Amino acid sequence: MNASEYDGRCEDIETCYDCEHKCSEHKCVCKFERIPKPLKPNRTRLKCGVSSGSVTLPVATLPGVTFTLATVNVETKGMKHPCIQLEFASNIITTAASLILNFQIFKQCRNQLAPIPIGRTWTFLSLDEVTDGNNFSFSICDCDLTCDECCIYSVIATQADVSLGIATINNSSLTAVIVDAACEY
Structure with missing residues (x-):
């Protein structure tokens, strides 16, 4: 699963962003493992x-x-x-x-x-x-x-x-x- 996917099995999407929880248990990606997107120009x-x-x-x-x-x-x-x-x-x-x-x-x-x-x-x-x-x-x-x-x-x-x-x-x-x-x- 990549950083932009979310399979719906997380009961609470906020749990995905808390790395104290095992992200693999929830089949979602921890925010520290997310792929950073480039900022838009002139930001x-x-x-x-x-x-x-x-x-x-x-x-x-x-x-x-x-x-x-x-x-x-x-x-x-x-x-x-x-x-x-x-x-x-x-x-x-x-x-x-x-x-x-x-x-x-x-x-x-x-x-x-x-x-x-x-x-x-x-x-x-x-x-x-x-x-x-x-x-x-x-x-x-x-x-x-x-x-x-x-x-x-x-x-x-x-x-x-x-x-x-x-x-x-x-x-x-x-x-x-x-x-x-x-x-x-």
Whole structure:
């Protein structure tokens, strides 16, 4: 019997979807054994990421120090030509601070030993030594994926210069809009 057949002998079709029951007793197929069907072209998924919480950069933070601000897990299973738009947003509060932060998105997919950078680096610059709040956001597309890939995207902030004053990065969010394109690029 293949995954699309159902012989009517299951008293309750929901039983077929519960793998704790012996599916062979009911002559139906467990959902984990079902054959996945490809998604229709132009299908869209939205994935909301996880924030690392509020990150405070203390006075005199040295250049090169990195902070992971947000991550999102993306799966392209069943997609033929996936393309992902990643959107990052945060609120940066500076208290008598002068600082330069570089932001970049990295991805690490199955069987990769280390994360790789996606796109360009985005720079936040605050040279005014006053208390200030700034929204900081950017978006980037990643269409360099294969089918059935599972990747973790992360936003990493890197201190570019010695900071003066205190800075806090709040409400960081990373979202992914995944589209299965109808045509190859």
